[in-house]
Structures are given as structure tokens and as C-alpha cells.
Amino acid sequence: MTEPLSELIRLRITPSHYQKLTEAAALAGLSLSEYLRRILSTVEHYQADRSAIHNTERAAMEALLILRQTIDAQSLAQVHEQLVSRGVSPLPMED
Numbered sequence: 001m002t003e004p005l006s007e008l009i010r011l012r013i014t015p016s017h018y019q020k021l022t023e024a025a026a027l028a029g030l031s032l033s034e035y036l037r038r039i040l041s042t043v044e045h046y047q048a049d050r051s052a053i054h055n056t057e058r059a060a061m062e063a064l065l066i067l068r069q070t071i072d073a074q075s076l077a078q079v080h081e082q083l084v085s086r087g088v089s090p091l092p093m094e095d
Helices: 015-028 032-069 073-085
Strands: none
């Protein structure tokens, strides 16, 4: 069962912005309220996806730094050559 739509949000926007939103809702075959609810829902999903991507990037960077601590300079140079041959720029080694 879906939650009832009982709360009201009042929002001031310009007449031109209102017109654009009304037209977009009509083109989508939705009421303005439903159109705006879908936009808000999309933003919430985007923020969750963005957070997951950020966490993945952090985990990948941590794994990379751990691996770099366990590899000798010659092996790292070979890995960098392989990356460059594939068109990928290796991350610079930080001291």
C-alpha cells in the first residue's frame, strides 16, 4: 500500500518557470504535481547513486594505495607501461 499524499509544499517560482514546468508535465502526460514528484524521486535516486559511486572510488583508491605499498618500482613501471599502451594514464606516484 502506498503512503497517502497528505502533505502540501508551497513553493514560489517565476511565471516563466511555472510555464516551462506545466508544459513539460503536459508533454509527459502527467499532472504538474505528479511530474514534480517524479523529478524529486529522480533526484533522490541520483543522490543515492552518487554516494555509492563516491564510496566505490574511495575503496578503489584505498586498494590501489595498499597495492602500491607491496609492489617494487620495476613492477610498477611495467604496469604503467601496460596502462599507457591501452590508452590509460596511470596515477602519479605520491611520496
